[in-house]
Amino acid sequence: MEYQKGNQNKSHHESMTSTHEVGQGSKTNPLVQLDPGLFIWTIITFVILFTVLAKFAWRPLLKALKQREDDIRSSLEDAEKARHELNKLNDESEKIIAKAHSEAQEIRSDAKISAEKIKTDLRRQAEIESKKLKDDALLQIQIEKDRAISEIRQEVVTLTMSVAEKVIGKNLSIKDNQELIERSIKDLREYEA
Numbered sequence: 324m325e326y327q328k329g330n331q332n333k334s335h336h337e338s339m340t341s342t343h344e345v346g347q348g349s350k351t352n353p354l355v356q357l358d359p360g361l362f363i364w365t366i367i368t369f370v371i372l373f374t375v376l377a378k379f380a381w382r383p384l385l386k387a388l389k390q391r392e393d394d395i396r397s398s399l400e401d402a403e404k405a406r407h408e409l410n411k412l413n414d415e416s417e418k419i420i421a422k423a424h425s426e427a428q429e430i431r432s433d434a435k436i437s438a439e440k441i442k443t444d445l446r447r448q449a450e451i452e453s454k455k456l457k458d459d460a461l462l463q464i465q466i467e468k469d470r471a472i473s474e475i476r477q478e479v480v481t482l483t484m485s486v487a488e489k490v491i492g493k494n495l496s497i498k499d500n501q502e503l504i505e506r507s508i509k510d511l512r513e514y515e516a
Contacts, residue, residue: 476508483507 483503 476511479507479511480504 484500
C-alpha cells in the first residue's frame with residue numbers, strides 16, 4: 324500500500340515539473356545572458372576581493388609560509404648539526420672503547436706478569452723453605468747420629484771397663500782407663516768406616 328502511495332507522489336511531482344518547464348520555455352537563463360552592468364560589478368567585486376585578500380590574507384599567509392620555510396630550514400640545519408655531533412660522539416666513544424680495550428689488555432698483561440712473578444717468587448720461597456727443612460733434617464739427623472754414636476761409645480767404654488775389670492780382676496788406674504778408652508774408640512772408628 325505504501326508502495327502505491329509513493330508512486331502516486333512521484334508521478335504528481337513529474338507532472339508539476341513538466342508543466343513548469345512548458346510555462347518558462349520561452350525565457351532564457353539570466354546567468355547565461357551577458358549583462359554589462361553585472362559584468363562591471365563582477366569585475367569590481369573581484370578587484371576589491373583580490374585587494375582585500377592580498378592585504379589581509381595573502382601577505383600573512385605568505386609570511387606564515389616564509390616563517391614555516393625558515394623553521395624547516397632551521398630544523399634541517401639543527402638536524403645536520405645533531406647528526407654531525409652524533410658522528411663526533413660516535414667517534415669519541417669508539418676512541419674511548421679502543422682505549423679501554425688497550426688498557427684492559429695492558430692490565431691483563433700486567434696481571435699475567437705479576438702472576439708469573441708471584442709464581443716464581445713462591446716457587447723460589449718454597450725451594451728455600453724446602454732446602455732449609457732438608458738442611459734442618461740433615462742437621463737433626465747428624466745430631467741424633469752423633470748422640471747415638473756418643474751413647475754407643477759410652478756404652479762400649481762401660482762394657483769394655485766392665486769386661487776389663489772382670490778379666491783383670493781389678494780396677495785400672497785413670498791413665499790406663501784413658502788409654503783403653505782411646506784404643507776402643509779408635510777400633511770403633513775403624514769399624515764404622
